[in-house]
Amino acid sequence: MVEKREIVIIGLNHNTAPVEVRERLAFSTEDNPKVLQAMRREPWADEIVLFSTCNRVEFLLATKDMPKAVGAVKDFLADFKKTPRSAFEQALYVYNGDEAVRHMFRVASSLDSMVVGEAQILGQIKESYREACNHRTCGVVLNRLMHRSFCVAKRVRTETGIGDHAVSISYAAVELGRKIFGELEGKAVLLVGAGEMAELAVEHLVTNRAGPIFVANRTFERGLEIAEGFKGTAIRFEEIPEYLKQVDIVISSTGAPNYILRHGDFKGVMRARKNRPLFLIDIAVPRDIDPEINRITNVYVYDIDDLQSAIQENINERQREALKGERIADMAVVQFRRWFESLDVVPTIISLREKVEAIRQAELKKTFASLASASEEERAAIDRMTEALVKKILHDPTLFLKQSEQKDKKSLYVDIARRLFNLDGANNRETNNE
Numbered sequence: 001m002v003e004k005r006e007i008v009i010i011g012l013n014h015n016t017a018p019v020e021v022r023e024r025l026a027f028s029t030e031d032n033p034k035v036l037q038a039m040r041r042e043p044w045a046d047e048i049v050l051f052s053t054c055n056r057v058e059f060l061l062a063t064k065d066m067p068k069a070v071g072a073v074k075d076f077l078a079d080f081k082k083t084p085r086s087a088f089e090q091a092l093y094v095y096n097g098d099e100a101v102r103h104m105f106r107v108a109s110s111l112d113s114m115v116v117g118e119a120q121i122l123g124q125i126k127e128s129y130r131e132a133c134n135h136r137t138c139g140v141v142l143n144r145l146m147h148r149s150f151c152v153a154k155r156v157r158t159e160t161g162i163g164d165h166a167v168s169i170s171y172a173a174v175e176l177g178r179k180i181f182g183e184l185e186g187k188a189v190l191l192v193g194a195g196e197m198a199e200l201a202v203e204h205l206v207t208n209r210a211g212p213i214f215v216a217n218r219t220f221e222r223g224l225e226i227a228e229g230f231k232g233t234a235i236r237f238e239e240i241p242e243y244l245k246q247v248d249i250v251i252s253s254t255g256a257p258n259y260i261l262r263h264g265d266f267k268g269v270m271r272a273r274k275n276r277p278l279f280l281i282d283i284a285v286p287r288d289i290d291p292e293i294n295r296i297t298n299v300y301v302y303d304i305d306d307l308q309s310a311i312q313e314n315i316n317e318r319q320r321e322a323l324k325g326e327r328i329a330d331m332a333v334v335q336f337r338r339w340f341e342s343l344d345v346v347p348t349i350i351s352l353r354e355k356v357e358a359i360r361q362a363e364l365k366k367t368f369a370s371l372a373s374a375s376e377e378e379r380a381a382i383d384r385m386t387e388a389l390v391k392k393i394l395h396d397p398t399l400f401l402k403q404s405e406q407k408d409k410k411s412l413y414v415d416i417a418r419r420l421f422n423l424d425g426a427n428n429r430e431t432n433n434e
Contacts, residue, residue, distance in 0.1 A: 005046055005141060006066045007340070009100040010073045010092060011058030014114045017091035025081055025088055027052040032128075036135040039076070044069040047142040049132040051107070053124050055114050060104065062141040070094055101145065101336050105329040108149035109156040110163075117162040117318045122153050144339065152332045156325040162318055170200035172310045173281045173302070174208060177249055180279050180300055185209040187248040192216050192240065192260065194226055195253025197283050202251060206230060214247060216240050218254070241265050245272040251281045252288040263292045270296060283307070345401040348414050351423045353394060360386050 012022065027035060032050055039045045039059075047062035063069040074092070078085045095103045106112040110121050129146045132138045138146070157163060177184055187210045191202050194217055202213060213232030217223030220236060227234040235243060244250070244266070254260060261280070270278070275298050282289040282303040294301040364386060368379055401413060418424050 005062045005064050005343075006096050007100045007141065007145065008061045008063055008066050008069060009058055009095045009103055010061070010070055011051070011056060012088065012091040012093065013056035013058070013112070016093060017088065021088055021091055022055065022057065024083055025057045025077060026054070027057065031080075032131050033135060035076075035080070036132060036137045038080075040135065040137050042072060044072055045137075047139045048137045049128055049142055049146070051125060051128045053121070056107070058107075060100075060142065060145075062139065066096060098333050098337060101340075102329060102333045104145060104149050105152045105332055106326075108153040109325055109329060110153070111156070111322055111325050111329065115167055116315075116322050117164075117167070119157075119163060122150070125149065141340070141343070145336065148332060148336055152329055155328050155332075159328065160324040161321040162325055164317075164321070167311050167314050167318065168200075169197050169283065169304070169307050169311065171204055172307045172314070173201045173251065173283070174204040176281075176300075176302055176307075176310060177205070177210075177279050178208075180277055181248065186211065188212055188214070188246060189249045189251065190214045190216065190235075190240070190243055190247040191226065191230075191232075192250060192252040192288065193218075193254030193256075193284065194222060195283055198251045198253035198281075199226065201281065201283070202230060205249065210249065214243055216243075241269070244269045244278070248277070249279045249281070250289075251283065253283040254288050256284070256288060257286060259290045260288045261293065262290045263296075266293060266296055266299070270298065281307075342402060345414055348417055348423065349398050349401060352397070352417065352421055353390075355421060355423065356390050356394060360390055 035050050039048050044063050044065045049060040051058040059073050061069055074085055108122055108125050110117050113121050189205055189210050213230040214235050215223045215227040215232055216235050216237050218237055224234040277298045280289050280301045287303055289301055293299055
């Protein structure tokens with residue numbers, strides 16, 4: 001009987017292992033080829049892809065010996081990483097069959113990510129697959145699974161709102177700015193301080209064509225350096241009150257112990273602005289901007305907690321959209337299973353065709369030997385006729401094996417077919433028992 005392959009995933013991720021375990025087992029870009037080459041030589045690994053990111057390490061396998069494969073991967077991890085199995089074994093999960101396929105679809109679609117809906121994971125998965133293809137560790141099964149994963153990820157991204165809502169502090173600030181102004185193009189931005197999140201928020205604003213950019217820092221030289229990065233203008237800290245009259249968005253992230261912008265600093269500012277909206281984002285802890293400023297008409301102040309609240313709402317919205325993505329993945333699992341199960345009958349159909357063709361060729365040889373006077377045209381006609389007969393005789397059995405719906409019965413029918421035509425027997429010869 002033909003040996004059946006199983007799809008298996010062995011790995012750990014941010015849900016099962018703390019960062020200190022993940023980083024001990026993570027594989028670098030340089031490690032990847034060594035791992036694939038080493039495992040390719042193993043008899044239990046018919047096909048293999050390795051995924052290694054900051055949040056997961058997973059081995060995707062097609063194997064005929066799942067228990068041996070799982071044990072071997074654990075031993076390989078321990079040996080390659082010089083880490084005892086006891087340090088990571090409890091964090092490992094093992095999925096096979098539908099579970100493994102579903103997991104692969106969920107990972108590619110970012111349904112299994114730490115931040116649901118993040119876009120980076122699909123690129124990382126594609127790169128891992130490309131590496132496996134380069135080292136020829138992918139075959140029929142994993143090639144099909146990976147391409148289906150990419151299709152599912154695309155559907156989840158386009159048919160749900162899983163990636164539509166900001167879930168980072170910096171991007172949430174930009175989304176709030178869009179709500180206030182509608183369009184961010186041409187909105188002048190003042191960055192106060194040099195906090196990483198604040199700079200990232202400015203980067204997002206620049207991507208949305210905001211500008212010009214002004215930078216104020218206690219150390220003018222540092223402000224000049226940051227401004228150059230945004231093709232902006234550095235101003236002195238003392239100039240901030242004057243620039244409040246012309247900018248539209250202020251992002252502040254300093255290490256000051258007290259407020260650097262107070263209610264009194266806005267005296268005459270809104271009159272000079274002709275009451276145009278002013279959006280203030282305070283990413284500093286302790287806060288840089290006096291919350292009392294929010295009482296001024298058309299001035300909008302958001303601190304880190306406000307941004308966190310907006311993010312939580314967006315996370316909840318992503319989770320609701322993720323339910324639609326789960327449904328897409330579940331439907332794809334069923335479709336993939338049907339294809340995968342059809343692989344069981346393919347070797348039997350091929351063996352059956354090969355056996356019948358061998359019989360046909362043997363009989364043609366005998367027939368042509370007794371028809372020495374037959375012309376080439378006559379021989380070709382007999383060949384075409386017998387070939388057509390074979391195709392018509394095998395058509396219904398082939399269709400029956402391919403279309404059998406129930407999994408348990410399909411295995412039974414395959415077994416009967418192999419026995420009936422003696423496809424596995426020692427006497428499987430292209431002879432004619434006269």
